[in-house]
Amino acid sequence: MDSRTMAFINLNAVLGGLTKLCELDSAASKIIEGKNISVGIAVKDGPEGTLAFKDGKCSLIRGCEKCDIKLPFSTPEKFNGMIDGTVTPIPSKGFTKIGFLTRDFIKLTDMLTAYLRPKPEALEDERFFTVSTTIMFHLIVDAISQIGNEDEVGRFSASNIVDGDIKLEISGGPVAYIHAENHHLTAVHKAPEKMMSYMCFQDMRVARDLFDGKINAVASVGQGKVRIGGMISQVDNVNRILDRVALYLA
Secondary structure (H helix, E strand, C coil): HHHHHHHHHHHHHHHHHHHHHHHHCCHHHCCCCCEEEEEEEECCCCEEEEEEECCCCCEEEEEECCCCCEEEEHHHHHHHHHHHCCCCCCCCCCCCHHHHHHHHHHHHHHHHHHCCCCCCCCCHHHHHHHHHHHHHHHHHHHHHHHHHHHHHHHHHHHHCCEEEEEEEEECCCEEEEEEEECEEEEECCCCCCCCCCEEECCCCCHHHHCCCCCCCHHHHCCCCEEEEEHHHHHHHHHHHHHHHHHHCCC
């Protein structure tokens, strides 16, 4: 694994999961209800972005020039350490608002961790299972684009993806697509207007089992649990990147 790629995944996919958390879990939304504050993350030679919390919603914005609180990291490894809980960040801006980081932000990230690394008994609750799988779906879509753009092996697969949109969907559930242009991948969290190829999981349970590595993707296609179509070379190369996602997020 490449620590710089991991930093891009941690910012855009993992912390980016806060956007869906606040959308899908009313308890998370309530934590930031009535608030208007933003946290910028700047990783030297790595990603930059701002998590904006406003009126119960969260959004991830490129860059961090206008953030209220800024967390700088001198290396991707140190930023990844914050995500792993081994590094304590020191703000370079927004000391008077640090209470948000130590209180509300921690509450949100703890909730996100509970959904992304759930206890087996928690998944027995249908609502929790659905929210957890939906957040994971969107995280994986984001991770595909980051690995396709930053990881050496991922970039090779992306170099073989022709321009166009690849739809990813859980039947009856969330939908997103990967936009490929000049071998650069962008995750978009809505249905595409047009698509060149698609991968559709039969239901939430099949998607979850695939995400957890309990069933094989190729076998699932043969069994009809995963449907693919359109330009198969696109789907094939996205699948190759998906294998890298499992490595980074293990």
